[in-house]
Amino acid sequence: MLSLITGLHPVGNHPAGWRHPKAWTDTVMNLEQMIDIAKTAERGLFDMLFISDGNGVAGLEWPELFEANALTFKPAVFEPVTVLSAIAMHTQRIGLLATATTTYEEPYTLARKFASLDHISKGRACWNVVTSSNAVDSLNFGKEEHLARYDRYERAAEFVQVCKGLWDSWADDAFVQDKVSGKYFDLNRVHVLDHQGKHLKVKGPLNAARPPQGYPVLFSAGQSEQGRELAAATSDCVFAATPTQRQAIDFYNDMKGRLARHGRQPQDLRIMPGCVVYVGRTEAEAQEDFEEQQALIDPAVGLRHLSHYCDMDLTGHALDAPFPELTADGVGGSSRRYAIAGLARAEGLTLRQTYERMLPSFGHVVLKGSGAQVADVIEDWYRSGACDGFNVHVGYQPAGLRNFVDFVIPELQRRGIFRTAYPGSTLRDVIGLSRPANPFFASA
Ligand SMILES: Cc1cc2nc3c(=O)[nH]c(=O)nc-3n(C[C@H](O)[C@H](O)[C@H](O)COP(=O)(O)O)c2cc1C
Incomplete structure (x- = not known):
């Protein structure tokens, strides 16, 4: 079955969508709006609700973009595990996917938080393991520099192993709570991890019972080697x-080709690209709604945005002039600037047309049209072995997700590629993963 995830992001994903007359206002740290999104996604039988995260305020070096929320910066947001614990009390079945970094967290406290979320939600916790994409976050943790990528990932691998060891601290039957004998715990059913590795030293055991799912479902986001x-x-x-x-x-x-080297099967890893969906009752309605959002992009912000992506100052250029020659690469010269310039040149786009093309997608495929047209592309990607599911972004809320649930989900169900009810009770049941056995104890 296809998997679907969506972000708990009341401000939406089109850079100017938040300015749309029908978009929610007052979206900063608004729990009620997040509950509304969660309930809509659960009505649509989505696998998970996702919260991306960092540990700092990024983007202050681009004040015009920052002020316009043009890069969907998140200067004031809830801590993900905390807010998902609240969301858990307003939902029954949908998975709760929180981002947390292995670079600046400690495994003991993080394993404890996710164990708590898994117990609170009765087995719906999922962890997006990241090593932190914002280098400036290091300054909030007493470090002058972001840890180098190699070290970040080495620590991440050890960190995840430590968390698993901590989640395995207690056998499921360790808490006998026998009123007759007076025995509350069985001390033969606890495992002390005593981990001493290159990056981490953790004694254990964890002061939390084994999560209902054994381990929360593990997600990750890194795209490098x-x-x-x-x-x-x-x-x-x-x-x-x-x-x-x-x-x-x-x-x-x-990705599927790498699994055998780790003793895993292709179905053990689900792969979820992002997509940005602009859907309406009809193709014309979707197009009209999309154009309304596009018209709200301030041209000055559009040019700044493009300057940022292309690593060159485009702000002095006429909006309707052809895309200019790229300047020489800066220190961080990236493939993205060549991809954008190449597209503009191949299609003869002006600067305005180029930013209008780039901004509503922010690096993902754009799916625009009626429910059937959007479902056509989703089905094609799914059946052609391009993905196991999608992370669905929408322009603005609440209409974006509601339209997806009302117009696209029934189409996917009709085609037999999406569920018509949640199976089982935990997130592992929903995505077809078994509960990992505790390696330290025979199952009770
Ligand atoms: C869909 C998606 C979501 C991501 N979410 C986060 C996030 O919430 N926090 C974060 O620090 N990085 C996030 N990242 C960035 C990745 O963790 C990673 O830094 C980035 O993809 C670059 O890959 P690399 O770190 O392997 O070089 C995300 C990446 C993708 C593709």
Whole structure:
């Protein structure tokens, strides 16, 4: 079955969508709106609700973009595990996917938080394991520099193993609570981890009972070689940043091909690219709604945005002039600026047309049209081996997700690629993963 995830992000994902007359206002740290999104997603039988996260405020160096929320910066957001614990009390079946970094967290406290979320939600916790994409976060943790990528991923791999060891601290039957004998715990059913590794030293045991799912479902997001290896070795699901079907198929084959080396089967890792969906009752309605959002992009912000992506100052150029020659690469010269310039040149786009093309997708495939048209593309990607599911972004809320649930979900169900009811009771049941056995204890 296809998997679907969506973000708990009341401000939406189109850079100017929040300015739409029908978009929610007052979206900063608004728990009620998040509950509304969660209930809509659960009505649509989504697998999970996702919260991306960092540990700092990024983007202050681009004040015009920051002020316009143009890069969907998140200067004031809830801590993910905390807010998902609240969401758990307003939902019954949908998975709760919280991002947490292995670079700046400690495994003992993090394993405890996810064990708590899994107990609170009765087995719906999922952890998006990241090593932190914002280098400036290091300054909030007493470090002058972000840990180098190799070290970040080495620590991440050890960190995940330590968390698993901590979640295995107690056998499921350790808490006998026998009123007759007076025995509350069985001390033969606890395991002290005593981990001493290169990056971490953790005694254990964890002061939390084994999570209902054994371990929360493990997601990851890294796309580099080390990121892919971490996913192949330990993740149940991985995000993909693949805007074309060809790129998605290549990433899918690459990731599935790595699993055997880690003693795993292709179905053990689910691969989920992002998509941005602009859907309406009809194609014309979707197009009209999309154009309303596009018209709200301030051209000055659009040009700044493009300057940021292309690593060159485009703000002095006429909006309706052709895309200019790229300046020489800066220190961080990236493939993205060549991809954008190449697209603009191949299609003869002006600067305005270029930012209008880039901004509503933010690096993902754009699916626009009626429910059937959007479902056509989803089905094609799914059946062609480009993905196991999608992380669905929408322009603005609450209409974006409601339209997806009302117009796209029935189409996917009709085609037999999406569920019509939640199976089982835990997130592992929903995505078809078994509960890992506790290696330290025979099952009770
Ligand atoms: C869909 C998606 C979601 C991501 N979410 C986060 C996040 O919430 N926090 C974060 O620090 N990084 C996040 N990342 C970034 C990755 O963790 C990673 O830093 C990035 O993909 C670059 O890969 P690398 O670190 O392997 O070089 C996300 C990436 C993708 C593709």
